Amino acid sequence: MGGRVLACAPCHGASGEGTKDPYFPRLAGKPAGYLYNQLAAFKSGRRRYPPMNYLLQFLPDSYLRQIAEHFAEQRPPLPDTSSAATVSPAVLQRGEQLVTGGDPDHGVPACVSCHGLSLTGQEPGIPGLLGLKAAYVSAQLGGWRYGTRTAIAPDCMQVVAGHLTEDDVRAVAAWLSGRPLPANPSPSAAGSFALPFTCGSQPQEVAR
Secondary structure, rough: HHHHOOOOOHHOOOOOOOOOOOOOOOOOOOOOOHHHHHHHHHHHOOOOOOHHHHHOOOOOOOHHHHHHHHHOOOOOOOOOOOOOOOOOOHHHHHHHHHOOOOOOOOOOOHHHHHHHHOOOOOOOEEEOOOOOOOOHHHHHHOOOOOOOOOOOOOOOOHHHHHHHHHHHHHHHHHHHOOOOOOOOOEEOOOOOOOOOOOOOOOOOOOOO
């Protein structure tokens, strides 16, 4: 891709590793299908952030796919997370419970049931959750909860996030932000484990 992704680097890092700004997330290593879905959503305006909407407005579909594939292939190291958590042990314990076991009494499935035991996602359209700042995770879960971020129906994340309390969101974000990179940071192969429900996460064509 070379110079074609230079416009992405100031916010997302040269290899998609993310930057110090918590609201510009890591792109590296996420499934190409997921990254393409997000680019398509920004291009169409379904996902709203004016700089991204403007940047992608006139790019062809083939270009979006190349960008997605480029960042999906990158494997820069995760940042040091040893001091990421600034919350109490009780909050971290709640976060771990929700991520690894869910909360069946409140209709919350475990994050790992879709994003994988290693939290690296699943091809073709479920993202990894590692290397993201707590503020970003919290903001995205809040977007799902309040409907400002949506996916093509059936929108599983909006349903799941709708069952989370604000304290739950804080706990999940804090615990995820401190997870280390596993030995194999690649997403799981498509169909390598069954999902608890069907989501609108498959790569979609850009509306023309």
